[in-house]
Amino acid sequence: MAHRTARQPQKDDAQWKRFKAAQDTFFQARNADLHETEEEQRKNLEVKETLLAEAEAIDPAKDLDAAKKALHSVQDRWEEAGKVPRGTCAASMIVCAPWSVL
Numbered sequence: 324m325a326h327r328t329a330r331q332p333q334k335d336d337a338q339w340k341r342f343k344a345a346q347d348t349f350f351q352a353r354n355a356d357l358h359e360t361e362e363e364q365r366k367n368l369e370v371k372e373t374l375l376a377e378a379e380a381i382d383p384a385k386d387l388d389a390a391k392k393a394l395h396s397v398q399d400r401w402e403e404a405g406k407v408p409r410g411t412c413a414a415s416m417i418v419c420a421p422w423s424v425l
Contacts, residue, residue: 361408368407374400 378397383390 364406364408367405368411370404371401371407374404 374397378394381390381393381397
């Protein structure tokens with residue numbers, strides 16, 4: 324019995340190393356994917372910030388029909404732009420895009 328107990332830590336060490344290697348592989352792949360997603364979201368944020376400036380320049384007092392068309396164009400492109408990083412102004416249409424109530 325003492326002989327088996329002495330071997331157990333070696334077996335546990337081997338299993339742990341194998342598990343750790345699998346875990347490292349998983350997290351490396353996940354981190355690479357997260358970095359790619361973050362870069363895409365930063366680009367989306369730039370697009371949405373440009374759209375916000377465009378929307379702010381719309382003046383419905385000059386021509387309501389033209390303003391509605393322009394606004395719909397901005398809204399469509401907003402949706403097409405995709406997700407942005409959390410906690411950014413463009414992440415919240417309610418706060419950053421008050422025109423959505425038109």
